[in-house]
Amino acid sequence: MSFQLGDCTLLERLNEKGWTQAEFAKRMGVSRQYVSKLINGERKMSLEFAFNAAHILGCRITDLYILKVVRRS
Template identity: 35%
Template sequence: MAVEVTITNCLLRDRRLAADLTQEELARIIGISKSRVSEYENMERIMSFTTLIKFAYVLNCGMDELYKYKIVGRRRG
């Protein structure tokens, strides 16, 4: 069986503001563009696993604290 997951919300903005960082500052630390941070925060793009690890490390949180998600079901596969 395969598990299906739907990402419902990105919490990056909340974590970034709690860390008192601008998009530009966070982008510089992570090594990406400010526009890419904006794309993540606005759910226009989903982070790669590597990028997710970097954000979690810099923002001192778990990877699962950067997205809200729900398990929508299981399917045979």
């Protein structure tokens, strides 16, 4: 069994904090467009970005994506 990244839940984390994409982008030192691409599934977070985002958001890295279980036979 292994895991794959499913949908990004960054927008839900931002909504919980009451932050806009622009506010989060500024805190992370990236563009709002990049954050939008993460949220829309056009890009995946690097591990470094995910660590920093989780720290800033006060959540776990695993809270940033829905994880899909992949069963191997």
